Amino acid sequence: MEKTLEISNLEVSARDGKKSFAILRGINLCAEPNQAVALVGESGSGKTMTAMSVMRLLPRNLAVDRGRILLRGEDILAMSESQMRHIRGKVASMIFQEPSSYLNPLFTVGSQVMEAVKNGEERFEKTMKMFEDVELERNVYFQYPHQLSGGMQQRVMIAMAMINNPALLIADEPTTALDVTTANGIVLLLRKMMDKYGLSVLFITHDMSLAASFAEKIGVMYAGRLVEFSDAAGIFKSPLHPYTEKLIDCLPERYAPGSRIRTVEGSVPDFRQLPGGCPFHLRCPYKITLCTQRKPGPTLIGTTTVRCFKYGDDGQDS
Amino acid sequence: METMVRTVELSKIYRIRSEKGIENVVALNRVNMEISRGETFGVIGESGSGKTTLGKTIMRLIEPTGGKIYMGDTDITDLNEKRLRKIRGRFQIVFQDPYKSLNPRMSVGAAVAEASTGNLTGRQRTDRAKELLEKVGISSRKYGHFPHQFSGGERQRIAIARALSTEPELLVCDEPTSNLDLSIQAKILNLLTDLREEFGLTYLFISHNLQVVRFMADRVGVMLKGEMIETGPVLQVMENPVHPYTKRLVGSIGICRQDMGNREMRSGKLPGGDQPSLG
Numbered sequence: 001m002e003k004t005l006e007i008s009n010l011e012v013s014a015r016d017g018k019k020s021f022a023i024l025r026g027i028n029l030c031a032e033p034n035q036a037v038a039l040v041g042e043s044g045s046g047k048t049m050t051a052m053s054v055m056r057l058l059p060r061n062l063a064v065d066r067g068r069i070l071l072r073g074e075d076i077l078a079m080s081e082s083q084m085r086h087i088r089g090k091v092a093s094m095i096f097q098e099p100s101s102y103l104n105p106l107f108t109v110g111s112q113v114m115e116a117v118k119n120g121e122e123r124f125e126k127t128m129k130m131f132e133d134v135e136l137e138r139n140v141y142f143q144y145p146h147q148l149s150g151g152m153q154q155r156v157m158i159a160m161a162m163i164n165n166p167a168l169l170i171a172d173e174p175t176t177a178l179d180v181t182t183a184n185g186i187v188l189l190l191r192k193m194m195d196k197y198g199l200s201v202l203f204i205t206h207d208m209s210l211a212a213s214f215a216e217k218i219g220v221m222y223a224g225r226l227v228e229f230s231d232a233a234g235i236f237k238s239p240l241h242p243y244t245e246k247l248i249d250c251l252p253e254r255y256a257p258g259s260r261i262r263t264v265e266g267s268v269p270d271f272r273q274l275p276g277g278c279p280f281h282l283r284c285p286y287k288i289t290l291c292t293q294r295k296p297g298p299t300l301i302g303t304t305t306v307r308c309f310k311y312g313d314d315g316q317d318s
Numbered sequence: 319m320e321t322m323v324r325t326v327e328l329s330k331i332y333r334i335r336s337e338k339g340i341e342n343v344v345a346l347n348r349v350n351m352e353i354s355r356g357e358t359f360g361v362i363g364e365s366g367s368g369k370t371t372l373g374k375t376i377m378r379l380i381e382p383t384g385g386k387i388y389m390g391d392t393d394i395t396d397l398n399e400k401r402l403r404k405i406r407g408r409f410q411i412v413f414q415d416p417y418k419s420l421n422p423r424m425s426v427g428a429a430v431a432e433a434s435t436g437n438l439t440g441r442q443r444t445d446r447a448k449e450l451l452e453k454v455g456i457s458s459r460k461y462g463h464f465p466h467q468f469s470g471g472e473r474q475r476i477a478i479a480r481a482l483s484t485e486p487e488l489l490v491c492d493e494p495t496s497n498l499d500l501s502i503q504a505k506i507l508n509l510l511t512d513l514r515e516e517f518g519l520t521y522l523f524i525s526h527n528l529q530v531v532r533f534m535a536d537r538v539g540v541m542l543k544g545e546m547i548e549t550g551p552v553l554q555v556m557e558n559p560v561h562p563y564t565k566r567l568v569g570s571i572g573i574c575r576q577d578m579g580n581r582e583m584r585s586g587k588l589p590g591g592d593q594p595s596l597g
Contacts, residue, residue: 042499150365179364179526181570206499209529250504252533257552258511261504261533267469 002073004167004200005031005054005092010067012053012224014271021271023049023062024224028298028305031168031217034194036201038211038232040247041221042268047204050221051170054202055094056084072167089116093161097173099153103145109156110141116163130159133196134189151182155189162193169193172204187214208247212236220244223269223279230304240306242284278308286310319354321390322488322520323376323409326350328385330368330375330544345371347544348385353537355487358514358521360535360552362528362567368544369524373490376522377411378402389488407435407484414493416473420465426476427451427461433483450479453516454509471502475509482517490522495530507534528568532556540564 012024024046031037039047052058054069056076069076071091076084096102104112114127131141134155145153154174161169171190175183187210193199205211211218212232220228220241228241239245246264248254255261266283269275275282281291290309299311330346346368353359361369374380376387378394386395389408397405413419420429431447438446448458454475456468465473474494481489491510495503507530513519525531531538532552539549540561548561559565 042501180528181364181567184570208500247500250500251529252504252507253529255533257533257535260511261508263504263508264501267471267502 001033003030003070004033004035004072005029005037005202006068006070007050007054008068008070010050010053010069011065012049012058012062013065014062016061016272022224022274023271024053025295026298026307027067027226029217029219029226029229031200031202033167033200034198035217036190036194036203036215037217037219038203038205038215039219039221040205040208040211042206044268044271045221046224047221048172049224051094051172051202051204054092054168054170055088056081089161089166090164091166092168092170093164093166094170094172095154095157095161095174097176099150099157100145102157103153105145108142108144109148109153110143113141113156113160113163116160127159127163130163133162133193134159149182150178151185154178154186158186158189158193162197162199165197166199168200168202170202170204173206174203175210176205176207183210190214208236208251209253220247223274224271225279225307226305227280227308228304228306230306234304240301240304240311241280241308242286242310243280246283319357321388322353322355322357323390323522324352324388325376326386326388328372328375328387329383330371330380331383344544346375346382349544349546351539351546351549353488353520353522355520356514356518357537358523358535360531360538361522361524361541362526362531362538363541364526364567367541369526369541370492371544372541373411373492373522373524377409377490379411408486409488409490410481410484410486411490411492412474412477412481412494414496416470416477416497417465419477420473420480422465425462425464426456426468427458427463430476430480430483433480435484447479447483450482451476453482453513454479455505469502471498471506474498474502474506478506478509478513482513485517486519488520488522490524492524493526494523496525496527503530510534528556540567 007027007029010024010027014021014023027050029037039050041047053064064077071087076087103109110127113130114123117123117126128138131138136152136155175186178186190201194201203215212235215232218230218232218235219226220243222243228244235244236248239248249262250264252261264283269279277292277294278296281287284291288309296307296309298305298307301311328346328349332343332345334341334343349372361372363369371380375382382395386393389405394402427447430450431443434443434446448461451458451461456472456475468476495506498506514521523531523534535552537549538552538555539546542563548555548564555564556568559568
């Protein structure tokens with residue numbers, strides 16, 4: 001079956017005057033239809049920039065240098081801006097962390113959802129049906145964003161993103177600003193939409209537990225690299241990359257009350273000053289000399305792709 | 319055990335003008351709570367449940383409309399500004415957003431030194447601020463740096479140093495790690511644990527993250543619509559919640575933890591391993 005999303009060897013750089021910095025390097029991931037793929041990692045690891053590359057919405061000073069992004073088999077990097085307009089919303093759409101910033105306060109939420117429906121169709125009926133799908137009452141259609149709670153606003157965003165039945169929904173921290181019970185509702189709704197419409201979801205979060213419970217696949221990002229891409233089911237049991245292991249170690253739920261959490265030393269390196277070799281070597285407990293000299297290429301272990309010399313020295317990397 | 323802070327029927331009612339005329343919004347509804355010295359008391363609940371209002375009211379940053387607040391034996395409910403100021407140093411607060419809680423135009427060293435209490439010379443104040451910065455893991459060489467030169471985690475450390483400068487007994491932590499990354503959160507939680515031991519601090523720890531509260535708190539109070547609907551030892555509340563709302567809240571951790579339960583726990587058992595999974 002054709003994959004919904006396939007990213008191969010994606011490289012993105014930022015330009016600052018004459019200088020150029022690597023933002024994303026060697027991103028390889030794919031999402032099957034009806035599959036959820038989570039991207040996890042700390043702030044500044046490149047999760048959102050990966051998503052923005054897929055939407056072709058990168059900030060002006062960032063550009064794709066190399067690589068391929070296929071959406072349902074079509075290479076979107078080769079497309080013109082006007083072709084992209086037929087992709088956004090219809091093949092891939094996106095929701096964000098703060099729904100209130102993406103809703104116009106001056107219009108009813110219903111009209112904002114309906115805006116994306118083509119003339120001629122039964123616009124109102126279609127919008128109403130979508131409201132039903134996202135479990136909002138009909139009268140919400142006539143309400144303004146400020147009258148809705150954060151959870152309801154996020155449901156409106158989902159309705160807006162889903163109204164043209166895309167194959168891929170990118171959800172960038174959709175639950176981070178929400179309470180636990182509300183967040184749960186949103187995650188369950190996403191799962192329901194996936195099952196109903198065969199939708200694939202690229203789910204961006206920094207919450208490892210949420211990622212593992214929601215998604216089938218997890219990609220762990222560090223300093224613009226996908227250091228591990230693995231089945232979600234096994235990641236807590238057997239994390240392969242040292243960074244994944246460290247991230248899981250930071251979860252307070254893994255410790256008895258009052259004990260000490262084993263933290264990761266140091267902090268995420270600045271994109272402008274990435275160290276040579278593996279970007280994680282400064283904080284890595286398993287560091288060997290090789291790590292400071294070369295960047296590890298991808299190694300396939302079972303169904304997991306990992307970039308670490310612990311697992312051999314196969315793939316040569318740029 | 320000695321009581322550090324106690325509230326009796328603490329209430330806060332806001333009167334707001336709406337389309338329907340003047341309405342009463344109950345932010346705190348007769349909250350009775352007691353925290354012993356040296357204890358960490360967690361407060362959980364969703365946004366709008368009154369967690370932050372409770373923390374701020376205890377600090378007297380919000381004036382209650384009813385009830386009493388006792389700090390030790392002292393009734394601080396009606397203390398005037400002057401007398402309140404005298405004992406304010408005993409209780410301090412650390413806010414959620416370290417980007418908003420530090421003055422951008424003041425060096426972090428000066429911000430910490432400014433709050434120091436006691437009859438200190440300028441030099442002594444500076445030394446003490448440096449010492450506090452080191453305590454929270456900020457190099458004292460960064461004394462003259464400004465807030466924008468620090469990351470979120472570092473700023474939160476500075477906010478903690480500033481709170482400590484008055485030698486408080488009670489520290490109200492209002493979602494201190496909610497804006498921080500996982501690895502930074504872990505470090506801040508470790509820091510708070512260390513400081514509690516070193517200074518014998520009592521914490522009122524407010525968070526919507528149940529796992530963080532489980533890890534930090536001895537006892538926990540659950541808030542819903544301004545009321546504290548359940549209190550108890552944290553493990554008891556998390557494992558055997560009584561109130562239907564608490565059950566729903568604890569259930570909504572809602573993560574298939576079976577993956578994690580299987581991995582060998584380094585220290586102690588993971589409670590709630592049989593939580594319902596999603597879907």
